[in-house]
Amino acid sequence: MEKIEVAIIGGGASGLFLANALADGKRAVVFERGERVGRKLSATGNGQGNITNLAADTTEYFCVDERSKEKIAQIIRAADQKRLTAEFRALGVLLQADERGRVYPAGKQASALTDALRFSLAQKGVETRLNARIVHVEKSDGGFVLTAEVGTEKKIERVFAQSVVLCAGGKAAKNFGTDGSAYALAKNFGHTVTPLYPSLVQLKTETAYTKTLKGIRVADGGLTAIAGRERLALRGDIIFTDYGVSGDATFRISAFVADKLEAGVTLSIDFLPDVSEREILAMMERKRAAFPALGDGELLFGILNNQVGRAVMKRADGRMEGAAKLVKDFRLPVTGNLGFDYAQVTKGGIPLAETDDGLQSRLVPGLYFAGEILDVDGPCGGFNLQWAYASAARVASVINEK
Ligand SMILES: Cc1cc2nc3c(=O)[nH]c(=O)nc-3n(C[C@H](O)[C@H](O)[C@H](O)COP(=O)(O)OP(=O)(O)OC[C@H]3O[C@@H](n4cnc5c(N)ncnc54)[C@H](O)[C@@H]3O)c2cc1C
Structure with missing residues (x-):
């Protein structure tokens, strides 16, 4: 069986941020069920890519499980909008704020964000495997075995990974590959999911x-x-x-x-x-x-x-x-x-209380979470991508130290 160090489930915003933040030389693979990575990221902000907000104040975030507020604040503070902006600048993307503090790539094309991350991953040698849907993850000696359905013929492939990061998003906007089915991967390990609600919706x-x-x-x-x-x-x-x-x-x-x-x-x-x-x-x-x-x-x-x-x-x-x-x-x-199909984000998800400070599962060491799959959502205006970024940065820092 193929052996890798880090399996990233989901090639959306948080999966790409995470892969980009991993130390060079890590044998990491991004598994994405869709035909392209960053499909939702490329559609954000009406196609203009509102990636963060100058006022991305830590108190602005919501969570169904109110105990998580302080942890969210810590994670955002540690990887704030300044750090995000500097990182994108290093990738060659100039970010600029509008009069309401909403930050976009200067060319006002969300796809520039995805492209910058794609180029960086290729440069770092992080592989992205497309049309690869992870349908099962189980604990194995020293790591995990992931089962993927690959291609239209749904060929089954198995991969061993030392660490797994669930970056599979929530239940909102299923046309981008996020139909809520990925929660089952966490539930299988005993994790719970709070009630879920469509948010940023008509x-x-x-x-x-x-x-x-x-x-x-x-x-x-x-x-x-x-x-x-x-x-x-x-x-x-x-x-x-x-x-x-x-x-x-x-x-x-x-x-x-x-x-x-x-x-x-x-x-x-x-x-x-x-x-x-x-x-x-x-x-x-x-x-x-x-x-x-x-x-x-x-x-x-x-x-x-x-x-x-x-x-x-x-x-x-x-x-x-x-x-x-x-x-x-x-x-x-x-x-x-109008429901999840029209919503931009999911309110609710895996409670942060079920993770440690590095967003690692308290139930299964080696399993991590980042992005919208967690019980965190923000208001309109770049707050949700900022969370995807900050949570991914937190997980990457822990994995890099290993
Ligand atoms: C139309 C729209 C506009 C938006 N605009 C903004 C904005 O301007 N600013 C902002 O901050 N936020 C915006 N958002 C919200 C923001 O895009 C999300 O909060 C963010 O993308 C969440 O990142 P994520 O990585 O957690 O999930 P996603 O970006 O949703 O990525 C999850 C990925 O996982 C993949 N996946 C799921 N299950 C599996 C599996 N089993 N195996 C393999 N792959 C899997 C999916 O195909 C998907 O690509 C917008 C959302 C929408 C829908």
């Missing part, structure tokens, strides 16, 4: 008052999610759709509501966050006095998008006070989300 809402608004974008609106006593307010674009809402504000808030939907979540839209309710009402009153012939539906003309104005007036039964309130607090109960 939200379904009650649509009775928004049917006419499909396609309308509220630029830099205010969006608040109310979940019992908890609430999160942020600003950004909100786009009305036939099922509910999309847009960057929705994506960002979806990370907060992901695990609260069953208990009930309501969204509140503020169409004009910089204008007070009193000012809006005063403008409407002046308009009514100046143009008595205007119908109720037109009173918000010039203040809001016409269709939004009409929808607001209709919901307020034509009453100006009610309409002014609704402009600032347009409530939509959330009825669900």
